[in-house]
Amino acid sequence: MPWCERCDRFLNPNTVGSDGTCPSCGREIQPPSTISPSATGTTSTVADEEVKAPWHFWLMIAGVVIYLGWRLIEGIVWLVRSWF
Numbered sequence: 001m002p003w004c005e006r007c008d009r010f011l012n013p014n015t016v017g018s019d020g021t022c023p024s025c026g027r028e029i030q031p032p033s034t035i036s037p038s039a040t041g042t043t044s045t046v047a048d049e050e051v052k053a054p055w056h057f058w059l060m061i062a063g064v065v066i067y068l069g070w071r072l073i074e075g076i077v078w079l080v081r082s083w084f
């Protein structure tokens with residue numbers, strides 16, 4: 001929902017000009033706070049993803065940990081067998 005700070009009211013998206021200006025005062029409309037994080041820069045987007053930590057991220061971490069753990073066990077077994 002577009003919000004005009006000068007008019008202090010929400011605006012119908014259909015009434016907002018094609019250039020994103022308020023039909024009443026002609027001021028450029030600020031994007032809604034729910035959309036602005038993804039629209040402003042890459043740093044805030046990365047921060048959001050770090051906070052949310054989607055499930056496939058943890059799945060990938062778990063997969064890497066399990067894989068590396070398995071390779072570590074394999075390496076230890078290989079070392080023990082080569083020594084004795």
Ligand SMILES: [Zn+2]
Nearest residue numbers: 004007022025
């Ligand atoms: Zn306005």
